[in-house]
Structure formats: C-alpha cells, structure tokens
Amino acid sequence: MLKRYLPIVTWLPHYQRSLFAYDLIAGLIVMVMVIPQSLAYALLAGLPAVVGLYASILPLLFYAVFGSSRTLAVGPVAILALMTAAALSGIAAPGSAEYIEAALVLALLSGIMLSVMGLLRLGFFANFLSHPVISGFLTASGLLIAASQMAHLLGIDSSGFTLPALIGSLIPHLSEINLPTVAISVATLAFLILLRRHGAALLAKVGMPSKPATLITRAGPVYAVALTTLACWGFDLPTLGVAVVGEIPSGLPPLTLPVFDASLWRQLWVPALLISVVGFVESVSMGQMLAAKRRERISPDQELIGLGASNLAAAFTGGMPVTGGLSRTVINFDAGARTPIAGVVAALGITLITLFFTPLIAFLPIATLAAVITVSILTLVDIDALRHTWRYSRSDFAALLATLALTLLEGVEIGILAGVALSIALFLYRTSRPHSALVGRVPGTEHFRNLARHKVESDARLALLRIDESLYFANARYLEDTLYDLIATRPGIDHVVLICSAVNLIDASALESLKAINSRLKDSRVTLHLAEVKGPVMDRLQYSDLIESLTGRVFLSTYSAWKELTQHERSQTTG
Structure with missing residues (x-):
C-alpha cells in the first residue's frame, strides 16, 4: 500500500549519486525556463505575477512524492490559466483580494477532486475525451490564448474569453496602440520564432552537438526576458507607456487557507472539475509518451493522486491550479532528468529566485511575457489534425469542428463540456448500429x-x-x-x-x-x-x-x- 500511494519509496532508496548530476543539470535548466513561463501564466490567469512562482515551488515537491512519472514537470500551464481566468471573471475583479481567494478555492477543489478520483481509480475517465475532440479543444484554446495576448502585444486594453468578445474589445482601442510596446513585441516574437526554427541548425553549423544546441535554443524565452528587461530599465521605457510587471514581493510562498464559502464553492465546482479533467488529460498524455521512450510506465490513477496533491499544495501556498506542463516536461526529459529529484532541484532554485532576485524582474515588459505565451501556445494549433481527421472520418471531424467552434464562440467551459458530450454521443451512435x-x-x-x-x-x-x-x-x-x-x-x-x-x-x-x-x-x-x-x-x-x-x-x-x-x-x- 505504501509503494502504491507513495511512488517515491520505490525509487528513492535505490537512488545513486551518479544520477544526481543528470537531475541537477535538468533541474537548473527547467528552473531557468519555468520562471518566465510561470510569471506569464499567472498574468494570463488574471493573478499577480508572483503567484506563478508560488505555484512552481511546493507543487513540484509534492509531485516528487506522489507522482508516478520520473520526468513530468508540474506547474502553471497556459490552458489552465485561461480556464482559471474564465471561471473567476464573473466572481471578482482580476488581481483583487477576492479574485486571489477564489483562485485558491479553485486549486483546492481541483486538488480534492483529483485526489478522490485517484483513490477511486477513475483514471479511465480521461477516455471519455476522444482524440479529435481533444485536438479541437487544444487548437481552439491556443487561438483564444493567442487572441487574449494581442492587447498586451499592442499595449492596449481588452477583455473577454471568447473570440468575438476579444476581437470586439480590441477594435475600439486600436487608436491607443503604444509604439514602443509594439516594437518590443515584434522584436521578441521574431527572435523567439527564428531561434526556434533555425537556432539549433545554426549552432550545429558552428560545431555544437545537437543536444546542447537544442537545449540552448529552447531557452529562448530566458534570453528574451533578460534582454528586454535590460532595455526597459536602461531606456526607462515605462515613462513611454510600456507596461511592466512591477515590484514583485520577495520571500517564501505564504501559507494560505482557502475560504470555506459555500456559495463560492457551488459556483466553482464545475469549473474545478473541468480544470481537473483537462489538466489530467494533458499531463497523463505527456507522461505516458515520455515514459514509453525509456521503457518505463506511469499509473494514471496514481497520476490523479500526484496532481491532486500538487494542487492542494498550491492552494495552501498562495498558488493557482497546476498540472504537468508540455514544454517544461519536454525540456526536463531532453536535459537528461532521471528522477523527480530534478523537479526538487527546480523548486529549490525557484525558491532562491523568489527570496533574493525578484527585484530584477520589476522592469520585465508584459509584452515580452505575452510574446512568450503566444509563441509557445501556438504549438497547440494543429492544422494537420484537421486535415487528417477530415480525410479519415467525417463524423470525427464534425466532433472536432464542433468542439473548436464552441470553444471559440462560447468559451472553454462550454467547449470541453460539448467535447465530452460529443465523444459519448459518437460512441453511442457508432455502437448503436454495429457492423x-x-x-x-x-x-x-x-x-x-x-x-x-x-x-x-x-x-x-x-x-x-x-x-x-x-x-x-x-x-x-x-x-x-x-x-x-x-x-x-x-x-x-x-x-x-x-x-x-x-x-x-x-x-x-x-x-x-x-x-x-x-x-x-x-x-x-x-x-x-x-x-x-x-x-x-x-x-x-x-x-x-x-x-x-x-x-x-x-x-x-x-x-x-x-x-x-x-x-x-x-x-x-x-x-
């Protein structure tokens, strides 16, 4: 029973010193990558930037104890940030004390639901989402997130969680575009895209081995953050209207107690369930794929418990809903992580940054974080999936298209609920008329x-x-x-x-x-x-x-x- 619910006891007693070098390097690389991402995703969720750092410390430690994957890196991710913002937008003003309290309740409810589902062995629940439906939802979410960042890239205001609302709120403010902000946005986007497409090849031409070249290329957001922060500080760009992150409080994550407000819990239990399901599907899919490459295995039921424990940790340390992140997990894997100790190293590194170095982030342009989000999230937009699904199965394509359209037009909650309903309906339709x-x-x-x-x-x-x-x-x-x-x-x-x-x-x-x-x-x-x-x-x-x-x-x-x-x-x- 101990090994079943605490996977750490299966590998920690056999941990060898030779593995620590791999985990140390991977953990440090992930730490550097996670900082700009965590700040960006917290802002995307409508929360103070420091919340992203808080959500990247204790959740990583708890996952190392309860998670079954050796390489999964847990923390804030773009889709959950968007879903968090959509869930809380009608409850309080973004960034307010009530909004932050609601985010803690959302993380708490998600943690409870995931843990209970894991104890009841409900890992099969993810099977209710078919691949075309997941593809449609992820593509639509990527487009929504990219659209939501347009205002930050242009230096204007906008609001909304559907494509018509976002576009409708942008148009009246187009005359207020801030040119220095646009310059930062364009330069950062061009740098990140060119580095992603050609960086590894250029480094390989000068004789660098492919693996280090790939890792250096993937650290592009770190370079962009450093360069634009220095430029913003050196040229005093905030006086020209460039929005910056501002002062971030130093210190350890605070111990927080989510409010036990029955009416608030009733409002948030459905969004919490959807966040739990989407986060679990994204996390377990990535974990299974990487585990197979090393002939390892993960337990979906134990992953529910691991992610549940991580969200509970976030709820009691001033965080936000978390799950296994796509980009940081791939980087952790490629950097050579052997065990969850790499996550522990990353968490300790982020703790040191939060304690001593947050003043260096004050001049970080929000446009830079918006560019980081935009470039990373567009990998979710899978045009090939649309084409292949259309050729292979028109009924699956209809489900994909309906999920995509409803997510864009009605929001992520309606989109994912429609996706589940369509998946079940397609199954019932096909099996009700057996060949x-x-x-x-x-x-x-x-x-x-x-x-x-x-x-x-x-x-x-x-x-x-x-x-x-x-x-x-x-x-x-x-x-x-x-x-x-x-x-x-x-x-x-x-x-x-x-x-x-x-x-x-x-x-x-x-x-x-x-x-x-x-x-x-x-x-x-x-x-x-x-x-x-x-x-x-x-x-x-x-x-x-x-x-x-x-x-x-x-x-x-x-x-x-x-x-x-x-x-x-x-x-x-x-x-």
Missing part, C-alpha cells in the same frame, strides 16, 4: 469471410451472421431488426448462426433481445445458434435461462457450425 456481415466459407478452408467482399461458399438454408460489436442497451433493438429483416428477405432459411467472435459483452437489455429473437425465430420455424462465444460472456450467460431455452446449439467455432448444419440439411434432403 454485421453474412459470411460464407472460403473454399477448401475453415475460414469465413463476408459474402459481399469475397467469393465464398454459402447455403441458402443457413445464415451465418457475424456481429462486430458488443451487445448492449443501445444496439439491442438494432440487432433484433437486423435478424428480422434477414428472415423476412430470405424465407428459405432454416438456421441462423450468430457469430459472437467480436462480442465482449452482453448486457441485460441485449440478453432480453436475444431471448425475444430466439422466441420469434422459433415461431417462424427457424433455429437460432450461437458460435465462438467468448469465455467471460459465456460465464455470464450461464446465469440466465437463454442457453436452456435456445432452440439451437452453442458451437465452439463457425466451422463446426457450418460442417454440422450443412451435413444435417443434406441428410434431411437425402432422406
């Missing part, structure tokens, strides 16, 4: 294939019907209709064999349908047989009276049914 095929014997073999696709042997008095789906309440009636239509269109049939090789479940509704089919076919003087029923399904059928009342037999294979029934028909014809 079925009349099959025949491939001459000279024991194999059976679709009559409509292959040249096979068939018997006019025998129908071999293969059902390619589990049988449950949503498709039980469809199965009845399929069999009744078959009998009506082929009056010469004496035997129907229902091939169950693809049936993994028969629920109570489907069982009643099978009983009705058996009775109806009996009245029509047609014998119903089953073939290739899987062991677990057969075990459940033993608890019913279907097998006893079945007019035919249960055959081990389709070939045995074919052989016996065709021979039986020939013997009766001969007789």
